Amino acid sequence: MAIEVNKCVGCGDxxxxxxxxxxxxxxxxxxxxxxxxxGEYPNLFMHFExxxxxxxxxxxxxxxxxxxxxxxxxxxIVKVTHDECIGCGACIEACPYEARYFHPDGYVDKCTFCxxxxxxxxDPACVSVCPTTCMHFGDLDDPDxxxxxxxxxxxxxxxxxxxxxxxxxxYLK
Amino acid sequence: MNKLNRRxxxxxxxxxxxxxxxxxxxxxxxxxxFPKEKKPLxxxxxxxxxxxxxxxxxxxxxxxxxxxxxxIKKVIxxxxxxxxxxxxxxxxxxxxxxxxxxxxxxxxxxxxxGKNGKSEFKEATWDEAFDVIVKNMKAIEKKYGKESMALxxxxxxxxxxxxxxxxxxxxxxxxxxxxxxxxTREAGFIATYGAGLASPEPTDVRNTDCLVLIGNHxxxxxxxxxxxxxxxxxxxxxxxxxxxxxxxxxxxxxTKWLPIKPSTDLALLLAWMNVIINEGLYDKxxxxxxxxxxxxxxxxxxxxTPEWAESITTIPAGDIYETAxxxxxxxxxxxxxxxxxxxxxGDDTQRTRAIAILNAILGSWGREGGxxxxxKVKLPKEAHPPFPKPKWSWKxxxxxxxxxxxxxxxxxxxDHALPEYKGxxxxxxxxxxxxxxxxxxxxxxxxxxxxxxxDFIVVVDTMPAEITGYADVVLPEATYLERLxxxxxxxxxxxxxxxxxxxxxxxxxxxxxxxxxxxxxxxxGLKDFYEWEDFEEVLDWQLKQxxxxxxxxxxxxVKYFPRKTPMYLKPGEEYWFNTNTGKIELYSTDFxxxxxxxxxxxxxxxxxxxxxxxLIYGRLPMHTFGRTLNNPYLFELQHDxxxxxxxxxxxxxxxxNGQEVWLKNPKGKVSSxxxxxxxxxxxxxxxxxxxxxFGNKGRIFVxxxxxxxxxxxGRGILDSxxxxxxxxxxxxxxxxxxxxxxTILTENPHNKKDKES
Numbered sequence: 001m002a003i004e005v006n007k008c009v010g011c012g013d014x015x016x017x018x019x020x021x022x023x024x025x026x027x028x029x030x031x032x033x034x035x036x037x038x039g040e041y042p043n044l045f046m047h048f049e050x051x052x053x054x055x056x057x058x059x060x061x062x063x064x065x066x067x068x069x070x071x072x073x074x075x076x077i078v079k080v081t082h083d084e085c086i087g088c089g090a091c092i093e094a095c096p097y098e099a100r101y102f103h104p105d106g107y108v109d110k111c112t113f114c115x116x117x118x119x120x121x122x123d124p125a126c127v128s129v130c131p132t133t134c135m136h137f138g139d140l141d142d143p144d145x146x147x148x149x150x151x152x153x154x155x156x157x158x159x160x161x162x163x164x165x166x167x168x169x170x171y172l173k
Numbered sequence: 174m175n176k177l178n179r180r181x182x183x184x185x186x187x188x189x190x191x192x193x194x195x196x197x198x199x200x201x202x203x204x205x206x207f208p209k210e211k212k213p214l215x216x217x218x219x220x221x222x223x224x225x226x227x228x229x230x231x232x233x234x235x236x237x238x239x240x241x242x243x244x245i246k247k248v249i250x251x252x253x254x255x256x257x258x259x260x261x262x263x264x265x266x267x268x269x270x271x272x273x274x275x276x277x278x279x280x281x282x283x284x285x286x287g288k289n290g291k292s293e294f295k296e297a298t299w300d301e302a303f304d305v306i307v308k309n310m311k312a313i314e315k316k317y318g319k320e321s322m323a324l325x326x327x328x329x330x331x332x333x334x335x336x337x338x339x340x341x342x343x344x345x346x347x348x349x350x351x352x353x354x355x356x357t358r359e360a361g362f363i364a365t366y367g368a369g370l371a372s373p374e375p376t377d378v379r380n381t382d383c384l385v386l387i388g389n390h391x392x393x394x395x396x397x398x399x400x401x402x403x404x405x406x407x408x409x410x411x412x413x414x415x416x417x418x419x420x421x422x423x424x425x426x427x428t429k430w431l432p433i434k435p436s437t438d439l440a441l442l443l444a445w446m447n448v449i450i451n452e453g454l455y456d457k458x459x460x461x462x463x464x465x466x467x468x469x470x471x472x473x474x475x476x477x478t479p480e481w482a483e484s485i486t487t488i489p490a491g492d493i494y495e496t497a498x499x500x501x502x503x504x505x506x507x508x509x510x511x512x513x514x515x516x517x518x519g520d521d522t523q524r525t526r527a528i529a530i531l532n533a534i535l536g537s538w539g540r541e542g543g544x545x546x547x548x549k550v551k552l553p554k555e556a557h558p559p560f561p562k563p564k565w566s567w568k569x570x571x572x573x574x575x576x577x578x579x580x581x582x583x584x585x586x587x588d589h590a591l592p593e594y595k596g597x598x599x600x601x602x603x604x605x606x607x608x609x610x611x612x613x614x615x616x617x618x619x620x621x622x623x624x625x626x627x628d629f630i631v632v633v634d635t636m637p638a639e640i641t642g643y644a645d646v647v648l649p650e651a652t653y654l655e656r657l658x659x660x661x662x663x664x665x666x667x668x669x670x671x672x673x674x675x676x677x678x679x680x681x682x683x684x685x686x687x688x689x690x691x692x693x694x695x696x697x698g699l700k701d702f703y704e705w706e707d708f709e710e711v712l713d714w715q716l717k718q719x720x721x722x723x724x725x726x727x728x729x730x731v732k733y734f735p736r737k738t739p740m741y742l743k744p745g746e747e748y749w750f751n752t753n754t755g756k757i758e759l760y761s762t763d764f765x766x767x768x769x770x771x772x773x774x775x776x777x778x779x780x781x782x783x784x785x786x787x788l789i790y791g792r793l794p795m796h797t798f799g800r801t802l803n804n805p806y807l808f809e810l811q812h813d814x815x816x817x818x819x820x821x822x823x824x825x826x827x828x829x830n831g832q833e834v835w836l837k838n839p840k841g842k843v844s845s846x847x848x849x850x851x852x853x854x855x856x857x858x859x860x861x862x863x864x865x866x867f868g869n870k871g872r873i874f875v876x877x878x879x880x881x882x883x884x885x886x887g888r889g890i891l892d893s894x895x896x897x898x899x900x901x902x903x904x905x906x907x908x909x910x911x912x913x914x915x916t917i918l919t920e921n922p923h924n925k926k927d928k929e930s
Contacts, residue, residue: 007408007426009395009400009423009794011262011263011400012795012810013261016266016806017266020246020266021247022213037420037425040854041432042430044420044855046855117215122215132400
């Protein structure tokens with residue numbers, strides 16, 4: 001996934017779309033928005049970041065899971081099998097992005113990149129609604145894919161790269 | 174990035190991750206909406222119904238998706254709709270929360286006793302409610318005349334009741350969308366071009382080279398099509414210049430931000446004209462062919478130099494020269510955006526006229542990358558007898574004082590409803606449809622006195638907003654997802670029609686506006702004006718007159734029609750503008766005749782009084798005024814309104830982030846509720862900012878049981894509670910609300926006894 005922070009207005013449409021798409025219970029969310037402002041008036045800079053699970057290549061959440069509920073599916077999406085999750089919370093502790101939460105039904109839940117939509121040829125709900133079209137989804141393994149080209153062509157950063165998890169969400173400046 | 178100082182970090186949305194809950198989870202309603210169900214619904218497996226969104230008034234077309242049990246699961250934009258291009262904003266995406274909201278008005282209510290908004294009601298049948306309404310409307314007619322029954326309205330509910338009122342014989346009507354919002358801008362452009370802007374504004378943003386935003390918060394106000402076009406402009410690398418005392422979202426995305434001292438925008442506009450004219454950066458051929466009064470304008474702006482403007486706006490003269498040259502260099506592919514909510518300082522028609530004039534000398538009106546000529550589909554109106562002519566109407570109330578009052582001025586209607594009003598145009602009854610005047614019109618105390626002076630008040634709404642408590646009869650309207658309304662025929666690049674069709678039956682005992690209006694009409698003996706049973710018949714007939722039908726619209730949602738005229742002026746094309754001179758009037762002949770300034774003159778609006786801070790109010794992208802606060806999805810997304818204060822102010826008052834404070838204005842009025850502080854560099858040291866629409870205080874009792882918007886109640890401060898100074902725009906009567914000041918109280922000023930009283 002790639003997110004252009006020079007266009008995001010922080011409206012939260014991605015958050016609502018995720019909730020209505022995935023029936024995330026009220027009071028919880030799989031994605032959220034952060035506003036980052038720096039400088040002193042009037043020399044200021046500000047941007048928003050729409051955040052969620054980074055679907056890392058190196059997954060401390062999967063490593064720490066005692067039951068195998070946390071796993072990586074083909075294509076690199078990190079998922080939790082709800083029935084196998086015992087709610088121990090080890091993955092929540094292990095995730096540097098605070099991307100996982102306890103679902104009130106007793107398991108750990110998180111962003112799935114809407115794999116049910118992706119399997120159907122659609123974009124994840126958050127990407128598909130964004131009014132600014134600042135979010136892009138595609139195959140990062142294919143160097144010729146639109147998203148790979150986009151990331152290559154723009155100055156970009158990932159979150160907490162020092163955690164060594166190889167996060168798969170790129171923020172484009 | 175971590176090394177930079179004063180890093181201001183705020184989590185905007187998303188309540189609980191890793192167990193950090195910002196608000197207690199909303200249980201209860203969730204189980205009723207989606208009981209223990211996890212499987213997402215794919216669009217191609219769903220039943221879809223076309224809709225036109227009513228969460229804001231951009232009116233995007235979309236599709237409502239239902240599962241096979243008929244439950245609404247999501248609302249998604251219609252790909253072919255020019256307002257949304259298939260992408261709704263957070264409010265549209267969360268629009269289903271409006272339908273599911275358990276605090277909705279469910280049954281007609283009749284007042285039992287009480288005044289001052291704390292009324293007691295009993296549930297009634299529709300027939301009982303209609304009987305009371307008809308009896309009281311007839312009593313007002315007998316005692317004062319039909320004209321004394323006024324209609325206040327907003328949105329797509331409005332036209333049903335406008336029809337009812339016109340058929341009955343009262344045209345005493347107005348909507349806050351005029352005087353409290355965009356009438357001054359319309360007036361400024363009409364005086365210049367002989368044409369207003371309406372909605373969506375015909376700004377060719379996606380094709381422009383330079384967009385100038387003045388106090389215009391695209392991105393915080395989520396007028397969808399505009400947000401999308403600005404985003405496309407960023408992609409293209411176009412220039413964006415934002416003028417704002419606050420480091421707004423769009424300021425952050427701009428090529429150049431001019432942090433202006435509040436209330437001085439007109440000085441900047443005049444200085445820009447000065448540079449653009451004196452340096453010959455204007456479109457000379459266009460000015461020569463299409464405009465009237467250029468020589469007067471040139472002479473008029475000579476005194477408004479950038480150096481003069483620097484002393485007023487605090488923007489360095491060098492920046493004014495630089496931006497004027499950026500703007501002039503882009504001519505004619507440049508837009509000085511007219512804005513939308515332009516009721517600021519009481520000379521708002523003149524300020525928006527300066528914007529209109531600037532666009533004219535840049536040659537951007539009727540040009541690609543400037544303002545396009547929009548077109549709309551003209552649908553024939555259903556046949557009915559001619560409306561009776563009232564003895565007086567909103568025109569007498571508004572236009573006798575304000576020549577450019579092109580629509581009913583709500584605040585003037587309120588003035589005519591006060592007990593001290595002794596003139597001939599007395600308002601003694603009110604029918605209030607889908608608007609909450611206690612929030613939308615400033616001067617709460619005055620409005621309360623006007624409401625208390627009414628013989629009879631009807632409120633039609635979906636939610637128990639504050640105004641509900643002042644009603645004698647409350648009628649529960651169905652939400653936009655449950656009802657049929659007039660077709661959307663708003664003008665655009667390509668004329669089009671969009672259909673809102675009910676996706677589900679109205680919940681509880683709520684009813685669509687058309688049905689409510691028709692039932693009252695028939696009981697008032699106006700059967701001739703309602704020669705149809707179901708409003709769908711009217712829409713189908715209208716569509717058939719232009720070669721379509723309801724059946725077709727149900728399949729496509731939006732239908733396009735061919736343009737009849739070109740979208741832009743051809744080079745050298747002869748064009749007649751609808752003004753006295755037939756030209757774009759840089760010098761307004763009407764204004765000269767009526768005694769208004771024929772060209773904008775800068776007026777000083779004074780400084781912030783010592784010990785006070787200017788109150789700047791604005792929008793959050795996920796809310797539309799007070800109408801969305803109780804929507805469970807949008808409440809969840811943002812329910813903690815924050816008061817932005819500069820770090821210097823925080824030091825003076827000893828404030829901390831997240832601390833609750835109260836506001837007090839110079840008249841001694843203290844806010845009912847507290848608001849949490851956000852310390853940020855994004856606001857000037859002489860101002861505070863807070864979002865509009867919070868501080869809900871509506872509460873009624875129905876058969877002894879409390880009824881309120883329980884999520885929204887008491888959260889934050891309502892700006893209209895604090896606004897005491899209304900600077901009236903002489904041309905239109907619009908209410909300038911930005912010259913208001915407050916001070917911060919850190920101790921709870923309400924003692925226990927009268928808390929929440």
